[in-house]
Amino acid sequence: MSVITAKFAAAREFVAEHRAAAARRRVLEAELAAFSTPADRLEIEAIVSRYPDEETREVRDILDRQFV
Structure with a gap:
């Protein structure tokens, strides 16, 4: 595999992973x-509070944006 082919494959993989992560976030x-x-807000906040911040950061960020 040439260097260019390997870089192209890595770029395609990066884009695919980025798209999958964006779809998961949506x-x-x-x-x-x-x-x-x-x-509902109290219930979801109670559920999220049972878990460490590093595990729930994405959920907390989404909730903060949605309930402002």
């Missing part, structure tokens, strides 16, 4: 948007 955002009432 699904998560849609799922979290279903928690739309104040009671």
Whole structure:
């Protein structure tokens, strides 16, 4: 495999991973948007608070953006 071919393959893999992560984030955002009432918000915050920040950072960031 030539250097150019290897770099092209790595770039394609990077783009595919980026697209998959973006799609996963969109699904998560849609799922979290279903928690739309104040009671729902308290429930999801209680659930998220049971886990370490490093494991729930993405969820917390989405919730912060959605409920501002």
